[in-house]
Amino acid sequence: MLRNLDVFPSLQPALPDPATDFAVSRNEALVLDLLRRDASLSRADLARATGLTKQSISRIVDALAEREFVTFGERVVNGPGKPGTLVHLQANAAYSVGISIAADRISGILTNLTGDVVQAEKVAIAARDREALLDQVESLFEALVSRIPGQPRRICGVGVALSGYFTGERNRINPPEPLEALAEVDVDRLLARRLKLPVWIENDGNASAIGECLSGAGLRYANFAYIYHSYGVGGAVIINNQLVRGAHGNAGEFSGILAPDRLDVRPSLELLRRRIVEAGVPLRDINALVDDFDPDWPGIDPWIETVAPPLNAMITAIASVLDPQAIVLGGQLPRPLAERLIRRLVIHEGKPRFGRHQRRPVILPSDIQGDATALGAAAMPLKSLFFA
Numbered sequence: 001m002l003r004n005l006d007v008f009p010s011l012q013p014a015l016p017d018p019a020t021d022f023a024v025s026r027n028e029a030l031v032l033d034l035l036r037r038d039a040s041l042s043r044a045d046l047a048r049a050t051g052l053t054k055q056s057i058s059r060i061v062d063a064l065a066e067r068e069f070v071t072f073g074e075r076v077v078n079g080p081g082k083p084g085t086l087v088h089l090q091a092n093a094a095y096s097v098g099i100s101i102a103a104d105r106i107s108g109i110l111t112n113l114t115g116d117v118v119q120a121e122k123v124a125i126a127a128r129d130r131e132a133l134l135d136q137v138e139s140l141f142e143a144l145v146s147r148i149p150g151q152p153r154r155i156c157g158v159g160v161a162l163s164g165y166f167t168g169e170r171n172r173i174n175p176p177e178p179l180e181a182l183a184e185v186d187v188d189r190l191l192a193r194r195l196k197l198p199v200w201i202e203n204d205g206n207a208s209a210i211g212e213c214l215s216g217a218g219l220r221y222a223n224f225a226y227i228y229h230s231y232g233v234g235g236a237v238i239i240n241n242q243l244v245r246g247a248h249g250n251a252g253e254f255s256g257i258l259a260p261d262r263l264d265v266r267p268s269l270e271l272l273r274r275r276i277v278e279a280g281v282p283l284r285d286i287n288a289l290v291d292d293f294d295p296d297w298p299g300i301d302p303w304i305e306t307v308a309p310p311l312n313a314m315i316t317a318i319a320s321v322l323d324p325q326a327i328v329l330g331g332q333l334p335r336p337l338a339e340r341l342i343r344r345l346v347i348h349e350g351k352p353r354f355g356r357h358q359r360r361p362v363i364l365p366s367d368i369q370g371d372a373t374a375l376g377a378a379a380m381p382l383k384s385l386f387f388a
Contacts, residue, residue, distance in 0.1 A: 012171075012200075013188070013192070013199055013200045013381070013384070014171070014188035014189040014191070014192040014198065014199045014200075014201075021067075021153060022094060022385050022386070023385075024064075024385070024386060025060075027050070027052065027060055028060055028063070028064060029386060029387060029388040030050050030388045031046055031050065031057070031060050031061065032069065032386050032387055033386075033388040034046060034049050034050070035070065035087060035088065036089060036114065036115070036214070036387055039088055039089070039114075040086055041087055042076060042084030042085060042086055042087065043057050043058055043061055043084060046061070046087065061087055067093075068090050068093050069089070069090055069094075069113070069386075070089060070090055070093075071088050071089075071090045072086065072087060072088070073086040073087070073088050074086055089113055089114050090113065091114045092112055092113070092148075093112075093113045093154070094112070094113045094154055094155075094156040094382070094385075095110060095111065095112055095113075095154050095155050096110075096112075096156055096157060096159065096378045096379070096380075096382050097109070097110055097141055097144055097145065097155065097157075097158045097159070098110075098111065098158075098160075098161070098207075098376065098378025098379070098380070099137055099140065099158060099377055100160075100204065100207070100371060100373040100374040100377055101133070101137065101160065101161070101175075101179065101182070102163055102204070102230075102373070103125075103163060103175075103176050103178040103179060103231065104124065104125055104178065104285055104286075104287065105122055105123060105125055105287060106122065106123055106136055106140055107121070107122035107371050107374045108120070108121050108122070108140045108143075108374055109144070109371060109374040109375050109377070109378045110147060110148070111375070111378040111379070111382070115214060115379065115382070117375070118147055118148070119143075119144050120370070120371065120374070121140055121143050122371075123136060123139075123140060125178075128178065128179075128180075128181055130181040130182060130185070133179075133181060134190060134191065134194060137160075138191075138194050141195055155197060156198075156381050156382070156385055156386075157198040157199065157200065157381030158191065158192075158195055158197050158198070158199045159199075159200045159202070159376075159377035159378055159379065159381050160191060160199060160200065160201045160202075161201075161202055161203065161204045161206075161207035161208070161373045161374065161376060161377040162175055162179070162182065162187060162201060162202075162203060163175050163176055163179065163203065163230075164179070164203055164204075165203060165250050166203065166248055166250050167184065167248075168247075168248035169184075170186065171186065171187075171188050171201050172184055172186065173187070176231070187201055188201040198381070200377075200380040200381055200384060202243075202376075202377070202380060203234070203249075203250075204228060204230065204234070204331070204373045205226065205228035205235050205236045205252055205253075205331070206236045206243055206245070206249075206252070206376075207373055207376035207377045208226065208228055208236070208330055208366075208368070208372045208375075208376040209226035209228075209235070209236030209237075209238055209243060209252070209376065210236075210243055210376045210379050210380055210383060211372055211373075211376025211377075211378075211379045212224075212238075212328055212330060212366060212368055212372070212376070213238050213241060213243070213379075213383070214382065214383055215367070215368060215375070215379065216328070216330075216366055216367030216368045217326055217364065217366070218238060218241060220326075221324075221325040222238075222239075222241050222325070223239050223240065223322075223324045223325045223326075224238050224324045224325055224326040224327065224361070225238075225318045225322055225324045225326075225327045225328070225361070226252065226327075226328045226330055226366075227254055227267075227314070227315075227327065227331070228330060228331035229268065229269055229329065229330070229333035230268070230269055230286060230331045231268060231270045231286055232255065232266070233255040233266045233267055233268050234252065234253055234254065234255065234331075235252040235254040236251070236252035237252045237322060241388075254314050254317075254318065257313065257314050257317045257318075258310050258313065258314065262310050265307060265309075265310050266307065266311075267307035267310065267311045269286050269331075269332055270286060271303065271306070271307070272289065272299070272303045272337075275299035275300075275302055275303045275306075276297050276298065276299035276300070277299075278299060279297070280298065281297050281298065290332045293334040293336070293337070295336045295340070300337070300340075304340060304341055304344055307341075308341070308344040308345065311341070312345055312347070312348065315327050315347055315363065316348045318361075319347045319360055319361055323361075324361045325361055325362070326361050326362045326363070326364055327361050327362070327363045328364055328365070328366050329341065329363070329365055329366065330365070330366030330368065331372060331373070332373075333365070333366070335365050335366070335369075338365035338366070342365065345363055347360045347363075
């Protein structure tokens, strides 16, 4: 069943098609993914990890080197025989652009093949009509890619993260009211025509989870649930290092676990902002809360007291239904706040059987620093094109 669940059109890029310069085989993607996870592997290490013969690995590595996806480093002794040469990803072999469209601002990140952030930009939304919003995205894109002059063919694609939920019709998303101009339209296709590049689109929770999969908890856990904290609360599910979307693309909408009369106490940052404002600290929006976060602000402890019980219900349901290795608290949630919140969380357990409880997932803060959504958006083309 998971083979069917994890296929949803949102990971199929809008036209134009991906450039053939970036097409890799499945075995090449396996090798690239291993090198992404561990930068110090020899051909022998790759053969052991993939189960392929040393001859096959040598052919794959040499082909990737010829296309400048990998480079070679120092020679190391790893057991009997000749010293092995370490193989590394070539960071500037490809670049990806991630764009996050939120209710009040648009942010973008340019990353290279190894996931390093080359440039980051953000702008406040200036106008709400569709063409003006797309104009701002295009201008932000141009500002980002200007950082790699002379290498336009090295841009493999653009990932877009848009707040909202999938409608079940192609890749269309229904965003919150401030982004109504982008509702029920093919945002990815509109941008692909403008940018002349393949464009992937996800909602903000899914995009952030993909980024976590490539650069955060996913380096240690192949199966995890991701809770996305922002103006509201959403999330995503990663199984076997792949995003699981469900029938309509909205798997991981964890706030739906709560009864309707409990949604006003879901662990959202908008609720936290209101509590802090009520305590006398002026915060105009979520971005101000995140950018200027002070762990000593009044209102934080009462917020934790309020949201811990419903969040405990959410994580208990997640643990029981999905049985993941980990539950990650992410989105825009500041790490110091996540760590304080985690100390109040408990996954409810039944009675032990023969003296043993069921194994439960660990609860941890996101490893992603900075704009998790834009970084996740930038990870989407990289994961789809290069990494198994």
